[in-house]
Amino acid sequence: MDDFENDNDADDNQFLSNVEDGDYFSAGGNGGGGGVEFITGRQKGVDVVKELKVLCLEHEKGSSLENLAIELNSFKFSQNASYVDCNHAAVLACYELVESARGGKSVGVAGGVGLLKKELASWSALFKKLSPRVDDQIGVIIGLEAICTMGEGLGQVLGGQGFRFLLQICFDDLEILSEESITAWAEKRKGGEGGEEVLKMFGMETVVEFLEWMAESEEESSDEEEEND
Numbered sequence: 001m002d003d004f005e006n007d008n009d010a011d012d013n014q015f016l017s018n019v020e021d022g023d024y025f026s027a028g029g030n031g032g033g034g035g036v037e038f039i040t041g042r043q044k045g046v047d048v049v050k051e052l053k054v055l056c057l058e059h060e061k062g063s064s065l066e067n068l069a070i071e072l073n074s075f076k077f078s079q080n081a082s083y084v085d086c087n088h089a090a091v092l093a094c095y096e097l098v099e100s101a102r103g104g105k106s107v108g109v110a111g112g113v114g115l116l117k118k119e120l121a122s123w124s125a126l127f128k129k130l131s132p133r134v135d136d137q138i139g140v141i142i143g144l145e146a147i148c149t150m151g152e153g154l155g156q157v158l159g160g161q162g163f164r165f166l167l168q169i170c171f172d173d174l175e176i177l178s179e180e181s182i183t184a185w186a187e188k189r190k191g192g193e194g195g196e197e198v199l200k201m202f203g204m205e206t207v208v209e210f211l212e213w214m215a216e217s218e219e220e221s222s223d224e225e226e227e228n229d
Contacts, residue, residue: 025137028138048081052089056117057096061183069129084139093142094119099154112157113165120174127176137181140170149197168210179218186211 052072059068072086077084098115106192107115120127131137148163159167170177188194189202 036155037217046079048079048085049089049092051075051079052081052086053093053096056090056093065123065126066129067223069126072130082139083130083132083136084142087127087139088143088146089139090123090126090130091120091140094123095143095147095154102154106178107154107157109157109159109162109165113162113169115154116158116166117169117173120170120176124174124176127174134178134180135184137177138185140177141167141182141185144170145194145198145201149201151197160201161206163201164204164206164210167207168213172215182211182214195216 027169052075055071055075056068059065059071072089076082076086094116098119102115105109127137130139144163144166148160148166150156154180166183167177171182186202189199192199194202
């Protein structure tokens with residue numbers, strides 16, 4: 001099992017509660033959601049990510065995302081889940097909303113990325129509320145992996161190329177992923193943690209090129225800061 005262990009959550013925002021030790025998530029299995037093995041919580045038989053996704057989909061468009069964050073946090077606490085699970089579920093909810101609105105209309109990689117980017121952008125405040133720590137952001141990447149390894153619908157259209165563009169968008173444009181979270185995720189994948197489809201996509205040239213670009217950009221930024229000191 002591919003586990004990223006989480007410590008206790010910091011209650012930096014008043015509506016975020018502390019959780020017990022042992023929060024975790026699992027990715028890369030053969031379960032639903034495009035190669036993601038879902039986690040059950042304390043209540044036997046509960047598909048935590050699926051239930052969190054349902055809460056997201058039931059959220060009324062235009063109403064406060066903070067209220068949704070409170071709902072997700074409450075369910076997370078009751079099932080001993082994690083913010084990684086919450087972010088994972090929210091990304092899957094964004095995908096389902098895009099698929100519903102698309103109505104089967106044919107799109108290419110660029111069109112699919114554009115549709116999902118727009119939906120993710122409208123939820124960006126939620127992702128930030130659900131990421132009191134850097135590692136919590138990894139749930140966003142796990143959600144993107146699940147979408148792009150589905151092998152059907154828009155997920156099939158996106159594939160590895162779409163995954164690479166979505167990673168950059170979430171990092172560079174929407175700022176819901178940090179370099180630290182992407183690096184932590186990449187180290188796990190480099191170590192072989194994850195299912196076959198996930199690892200295959202991780203090894204694609206387009207994904208490798210993005211990770212190299214990100215590392216080079218950070219190195220250049222560090223050099224510029226040192227020169228200005």
